[in-house]
Amino acid sequence: MVFNETANTITAFTSAKTGATTAVDTVFYINLVLAFFALMCVTALIILTRKTSRASDAGLTAAGVLIIGLIAYVVQLIMYVYVNEYASYLVYAACSIQYAGFVTAAVYFFMLAAGNVRKALSIAAGATCFVPPVGAIIAVISSFAFRNDTRAQELVYDGYAYTYAALGAFCAKHGAKFIDGAENDRAENLSDKDIAALLKRLKKLAVTPEGKYEYAVAIARYLPQNIADAVSLLGKAANADYVPALFNLGYMFETGTYVKQNVKQARDYYARAAAGGDADAALRLGIVAVKEGKPDDGIRLFESRADGGDLFAKYDLAVCYELGIGVEKDFERAFDLYAELMRDGVFEAEERIFAMAADGINSAQNGEFFRNVTDRNYDGTFAVMIHGLIELKKRHAQDAADLFLQAVKLRGRWEGFARCLVGTLYLDSGKLTADKRNGAAYVRSAFGMTGIANEIYQTIPKKFI
Numbered sequence: 001m002v003f004n005e006t007a008n009t010i011t012a013f014t015s016a017k018t019g020a021t022t023a024v025d026t027v028f029y030i031n032l033v034l035a036f037f038a039l040m041c042v043t044a045l046i047i048l049t050r051k052t053s054r055a056s057d058a059g060l061t062a063a064g065v066l067i068i069g070l071i072a073y074v075v076q077l078i079m080y081v082y083v084n085e086y087a088s089y090l091v092y093a094a095c096s097i098q099y100a101g102f103v104t105a106a107v108y109f110f111m112l113a114a115g116n117v118r119k120a121l122s123i124a125a126g127a128t129c130f131v132p133p134v135g136a137i138i139a140v141i142s143s144f145a146f147r148n149d150t151r152a153q154e155l156v157y158d159g160y161a162y163t164y165a166a167l168g169a170f171c172a173k174h175g176a177k178f179i180d181g182a183e184n185d186r187a188e189n190l191s192d193k194d195i196a197a198l199l200k201r202l203k204k205l206a207v208t209p210e211g212k213y214e215y216a217v218a219i220a221r222y223l224p225q226n227i228a229d230a231v232s233l234l235g236k237a238a239n240a241d242y243v244p245a246l247f248n249l250g251y252m253f254e255t256g257t258y259v260k261q262n263v264k265q266a267r268d269y270y271a272r273a274a275a276g277g278d279a280d281a282a283l284r285l286g287i288v289a290v291k292e293g294k295p296d297d298g299i300r301l302f303e304s305r306a307d308g309g310d311l312f313a314k315y316d317l318a319v320c321y322e323l324g325i326g327v328e329k330d331f332e333r334a335f336d337l338y339a340e341l342m343r344d345g346v347f348e349a350e351e352r353i354f355a356m357a358a359d360g361i362n363s364a365q366n367g368e369f370f371r372n373v374t375d376r377n378y379d380g381t382f383a384v385m386i387h388g389l390i391e392l393k394k395r396h397a398q399d400a401a402d403l404f405l406q407a408v409k410l411r412g413r414w415e416g417f418a419r420c421l422v423g424t425l426y427l428d429s430g431k432l433t434a435d436k437r438n439g440a441a442y443v444r445s446a447f448g449m450t451g452i453a454n455e456i457y458q459t460i461p462k463k464f465i
Helices: 002-015 019-051 056-081 087-113 119-128 132-145 161-173 194-207 207-224 224-239 243-255 263-275 279-291 295-307 311-323 332-345 349-361 364-374 380-393 396-409 417-429 433-444 451-457
Strands: none
Touching: 019 056, 019 087, 056 087, 087 119, 087 243, 119 132, 132 279, 161 332, 161 349, 161 417, 161 451, 207 224, 207 243, 224 243, 243 263, 243 279, 243 451, 263 279, 279 295, 279 311, 311 332, 311 349, 332 349, 332 364, 349 380, 364 380, 364 396, 380 396, 380 417, 396 417, 417 433, 417 451, 433 451
16 A cells, blocks of 8 residues: 555656656656666675585675665665655665666676686676666576585585694694704605615624614614614714713603603713703703703703793793793783794794694684784785685685695695695585585695694595595
8 A cells, every 4th residue: 555655646647747857757766676676786795695605705795785776776666756856866876776786796697607607607696787686686586596516515614524624733743842953954855775784784884883873863763663773773872972862862861762751861971962962952851851850950950041042942931921830820921922023033933823723713702812813914825724724614615724724826835734634624514525525635735744634644535545
């Protein structure tokens, strides 16, 4: 009844107009048609942006423009009915805004097509959005057609078992623990033939303390079944006060690696190595002091060495603040120290910050903690990795995978773990068997770059390998 009265009012009003106002009347009725189809299109866009994270910002922007157009339509309707002198201007403005909304929707659909999301249908929807009634209908069809379509839903959240397992393994590996510069040493990957040649050459040189040490290290790395021989050779080199041998024996006794743990003996070896000028041995003395229940001694040593420019001493000091060892627990102070170290090129600090963020990613209770870690300005590949975690926290699997893939392409130290995460996301969220197989292949491609990939790969069902 109200609609009929409004229509009669409009008809009576327009019949009294001159020919100059006929165009305004026509646009007014066009707006009525556009408003109906704009409402359809808004509904379709909201549904689509909930089904796929691909270009969701563009979809929501298009929906927003259309909603503004609908509001303008209501306002111009009121002004038109009450014969406001500015009604004609708003009639044209409402028409323009609504059509702009359809153009924006077209851009969204073309972006979906560029991402291979039901490419043919997305192109059709984008092209027809320039003819609003047809475009709105195709948009609605798309919102239903995408419902059970894997390509349209590329990596929509479906439970991140493998991804969370990978992040958990990373957190375990890069927890808050003391380190020194010697831990940066890595074994070179050699073929069996090269290993045999290396061992043969070093055996001939094992007549001096240095030669015994080098041969012992090679045995430990490439012939671990003969580790007793390596320990014996290190002992002989240490007896000659060869500093690297003293440090390594100290580390073995401190950690109980290959020998029975004996912290007192470890401290003695470290003291001799430190007296010989080994900075890492001096740092380990502080770590041993903490382990022996003398945190104040350890803190003093860390602070003294950190003031002298020892970056690893600063890292260990940050660990003390993070865990509250010898000082009051202070997360902000610890994080600031890690951030400084990261800027100084200490990769372990990057790994620790990433582990902090990853540790809070699957817990609603850790939301504030997660924001404290991620709401910082980072640079380079690390910034990409952190943004990937942020998308994971939002459960935007495709966006996270895209970011980790970007980190892969940037190469560098994060490439291996980024590859692993791309693979686990496809394993977790891909709806096709092909997706999961691609995920398994991506995890496998990280072999040799990160041991976490090997751990994850062992748990993948054989049908996906």
